Amino acid sequence: MRRTLTSPAPPAEPEGTGLVAALRTDLDASGFTVDGVGDLLGEVASAALHREQAVPARRALEAAPADDPRAPLTRLFLLGDDVPRAALDRALPGVGAEGAERLGLVRAAGRAADDAVRAVVDLRPYAAVDARGPVSWWLASDHGELVTGGRLPADHVLGAGGASTTLAQVTMRDPVGRVLDLGTGCGIQALHAARHARSVVGTDVSRRALAFARFNATLNATPDAAPDRPDADLELRHGSMLEPVAGERFDLVVSNPPFVITPHSGAPGRAVAEALGDYEYRDGGRAGDDLVRDLVTGVGAVLEPGGVAQLLGNWEHRRGEPWTERVGAWLDAAGLDGWVVQREVLDPAEYAETWIRDGGTTSEREPDAWAAAYAAWLDDFAARDVEAVGFGIVTLRRPAQAGARPTLRRLEEHTGSVRQPLGAHLAASLAAHDWLEARDDAALAAAHLVVAEDVTEERYLTPGAADPNVVIVRQGDGLGRGVQASTGLAALVGACDGELAVGQIVGAIAALFGVAADDLAVELLPAVRGLVRDGFLRPAP
The missing domain is CATH 3.40.50.150 (Vaccinia Virus protein VP39)
Incomplete structure (x- = not known):
């Protein structure tokens, strides 16, 4: 079959056939998932395929067991290679090559067991973790350059890219x-x-x-x-x-x-x-x-x-x-x-x-x-x-x-x-941000705060020095921010365990340093606002 760069018809389910549900069942049973394909190809070939390099994947598939359904599905949909009709029938027993063709996923050269079948769209497993948790799906889109071998059509439908x-x-x-x-x-x-x-x-x-x-x-x-x-x-x-x-x-x-x-x-x-x-x-x-x-x-x-x-x-x-x-x-x-x-x-x-x-x-x-x-x-x-x-x-x-x-x-x-x-x-x-907008400095000073679980402190000292030159408070989650903290701010963060109000902590630090509490509050409260805004400090439960 000649490869073409014109766009084929998008996939669709013929009404009343139930073929998409059967396809979902077949894909689920086949192990054609992100992890499943990764295990089949190995780390090196998987990484190369992610870079649009197919040679390592094809070499890895040569060693795949003949009865592993992931192999023909990977060849067909991810690499754009022909597979025998019988191999696709085995990989997708509920749909078969005939059903896949009716769905608009493949094109078959004939109906004999050895006749070649070629994918006309990309169908690949997708896995991600969003703020609600992990997902594992399959996505159909148009073939990319790895399969087309040249320019993409203007109406190209992209899959899930970066x-x-x-x-x-x-x-x-x-x-x-x-x-x-x-x-x-x-x-x-x-x-x-x-x-x-x-x-x-x-x-x-x-x-x-x-x-x-x-x-x-x-x-x-x-x-x-x-x-x-x-x-x-x-x-x-x-x-x-x-x-x-x-x-x-x-x-x-x-x-x-x-x-x-x-x-x-x-x-x-x-x-x-x-x-x-x-x-x-x-x-x-x-x-x-x-x-x-x-x-x-x-x-x-x-x-x-x-x-x-x-x-x-x-x-x-x-x-x-x-x-x-x-x-x-x-x-x-x-x-x-x-x-x-x-x-x-x-x-x-x-x-x-x-x-x-x-x-x-x-x-x-x-x-x-x-x-x-x-x-x-x-x-x-x-x-x-x-x-x-x-x-x-x-x-x-x-x-x-x-x-x-x-x-x-x-x-x-x-x-x-x-x-x-x-x-x-x-x-x-x-x-x-909304919590802070509702509180002036007096209300912030009265608040009880705790340090977020992902926050750590880094101290840098000159060899032989008793005190650090630089203290950085760093978060491990989110944007991974690092904030260079003064001695007073570092002491305040370290004391935020929810027991004392911010103002009480400022007062204790001021007494320790021998400075006026009001002056120290002027210095520290804006910094505390920034740390609350960015998730270093949180209101105590």
């Missing part, structure tokens, strides 16, 4: 009523949301993506509502950005929008245009970072009072304009509480290389298209004096009281490692 997993992990998972998954793609955020919401609406400009999302929702739903299964009502709607939900309200909005900054000026030739990548999953058709700006400033219109929006995005660093001012202006225009964490920064050349390669164009295979697309990206950035591009997490919240002004405006950079899932930490930080 950005998708990041958003799933940073999303708050408190039980809510309605959730909006804006730009649902293959439906991964909607599936996560369906475990803690009564209803979920997923929207996308791509009808093809919505078809994949519908298939994935059906594949991973079960009538017994197991803890890791989505069981909320899911509605899928076609349309751009917030248009399909205009006039509605949601308790939570999640979005991994098409935020990639792509050149749109001029009239490039066909080869260059294809190399630039007019991909629905990543390019919203807007200039620069306008799409992310408009989402930040506009999403409040669909939030319930107290509702939260969490999204990923890119923003430009323009010459002479700090990114915090640029993105901060978006928060001001939104009229919402806002917290932006910049996680990565790429220079214009790195950014261009990342996204040209993402679409399947390489400098080795198509040097002229690569060079022309590269130049177009650099010209586009130069036209707006862009010196770098930031990527990060945006958390927005509509004030709970009508007419209330936002109280949170926080923009920070954190490019180090974090402890995922981060959703519970972000939720706790918002709650801590």
Whole structure:
């Protein structure tokens, strides 16, 4: 069979066949899970496959037992290799090659046992841990470059990539009523949301993506509502950005929008245009970072009072304009509480290389298209004096009281490692912010605090010195922050066991140091606020 780069029809269940439920049963029984495939391939081959390198995986599969159903499923769906029809019949006994073909997952060369079967979509196990706990599912999407061997079609439907997993992990998972998954793609955020919401609406400009999302929702739903299964009502709607939900309200909005900054000026030739990548999953058709700006400033219109929006995005660093001012202006225009964490920064050349390669164009295979697309990206950035591009997490919240002004405006950079899932930490930080907003310094001094379980203290001393030069209080959870503490602050943190009020501890430390308690309070209370906000200290139960 000849491989084609045109998009096949998305998978769908013929009405009344029950084939998706049978497929779910077969996949579950086969051991075709993230851990199962990892055990089959081994650590080296699994890591290589994650880097889109198939040779180690194929070598590992040569040694797999002939009757192990994971082997043909891995060859078929993850590597894009042909497998004999009889092998697929054994791996999926309830569905068989015929049922898989009716679902739109494979294409068979014939009906004989030795006839080749080839996957026309990617179907792979997915495992993650979000703030509600672990999940283990299967996701269908379009084949990536490893299988296609070249450029991806413009209507390519992406599976669960790194950005998708990041958003799933940073999303708050408190039980809510309605959730909006804006730009649902293959439906991964909607599936996560369906475990803690009564209803979920997923929207996308791509009808093809919505078809994949519908298939994935059906594949991973079960009538017994197991803890890791989505069981909320899911509605899928076609349309751009917030248009399909205009006039509605949601308790939570999640979005991994098409935020990639792509050149749109001029009239490039066909080869260059294809190399630039007019991909629905990543390019919203807007200039620069306008799409992310408009989402930040506009999403409040669909939030319930107290509702939260969490999204990923890119923003430009323009010459002479700090990114915090640029993105901060978006928060001001939104009229919402806002917290932006910049996680990565790429220079214009790195950014261009990342996204040209993402679409399947390489400098080795198509040097002229690569060079022309590269130049177009650099010209586009130069036209707006862009010196770098930031990527990060945006958390927005509509004030709970009508007419209330936002109280949170926080923009920070954190490019180090974090402890995922981060959703519970972000939720706790918002709650801590609200707790602090309700207390002036006198009320804070009267509060009883305890040190969080993940907090440790590091002391650095000059050899031979009796006292440390530097004391760092560090958290092991969340963003893994480290705070350099003065001697007084370190002493206060060490004494926060819930027994004494903050003011009492300050007074005791002041007496020990021989300083005025009021003066020490002026120094320490702002620092205590920061430690409460970031989860180092918590109100005593």
